[in-house]
Every structure is written in C-alpha cells, then in structure tokens.
Amino acid sequence: LVAIDPGVCPAVCVLFDEPGKLLAADFFDGDDTSITVTVGRSKRHRPSAPLLVACLRPYLLSGIAAVVVEDVATHPGEGAVGAFSFGYSRGLIEGVVHTLGLPLITVRPQVWKKRVGLPAKSSKGQSRHAASSLAPNLASNFKLVKDHNRADAFLMAWWGRGQL
16 A cells, blocks of 8 residues: 655655554655756755656555545645645646556545544644554654654555555
C-alpha cells in the first residue's frame, strides 16, 4: 500500500504489511519527489512526475494494492499561490497514479485523522507522535520536525490498511 501526502515536496510511504511481522515501510520526500525551479527571481520546489515514478517503480512488479492520496482543499484565508501549489501537486500525483494504472483512494484529512485518533486540526507534532506510537519500530523516520509529512503519509497508509 502506498500513501502520498501532497504538497510542494510530496511525502510517500510504501507500507509493507505482512501478517505476524512488524510493519515495514519505505519513505520518500524532499529531494526524492520534487525539483527546484526558478520562478522570476526566486526558487521554488515543485513535485516531479518523473521522480514520483522513480519512487514507485521498484514496487510495481511486487504489486501495489492501492495508492492513498489526501483529498486536500483550499483553506479560508489561504493565498492563491498556496492553493495553486496544492492543486498542482494533487493533480500531478493523481496523473502519475492513473498513468501507472494503480487504484487510487482519496481521503479527506478529517477522515484519516479520526481513524488514527487525531483531532481534525492536529499539529505536526501530534502526527509524528501518533505515527511513532502506532509503529514504534518506524519511529526513527518521524523524529525530526521536518518529518511531519512522512508521518502524515504513514498515517494515511495506516488508514488505508483498514479500507482494503
């Protein structure tokens, strides 16, 4: 099962769930899933379709049951640049998933957060703590503040396990 937390640097969790064994997962984010582009005089991160395909390619032959993607939407007061970035990321991710012929499951943040015991407006730290609690053997993947996207991807994968 794969879960992807969209954003300018999407986080990917590939979850291996074998009965009787500890959960195992591979994680990709930052340099694995996005490129830096120049926009005017500034540099910005953008998700990269070729890099996402490269992350998923090793798992295609062994079979990916589904890809869970967070069903993100704009927030009140969010600027146009932020809204565009999320929409761009989600569209690119869905395009990659459909091009690879993989089943897609979208989930609203409130739904997966409720399933893992988080409040709807939980903090990044709460996501990291919840992920570490559910899979202590994977906790080293969530120890840094910047690992909150990995934690969210893992928690979506955890939610997705119950859907399959």
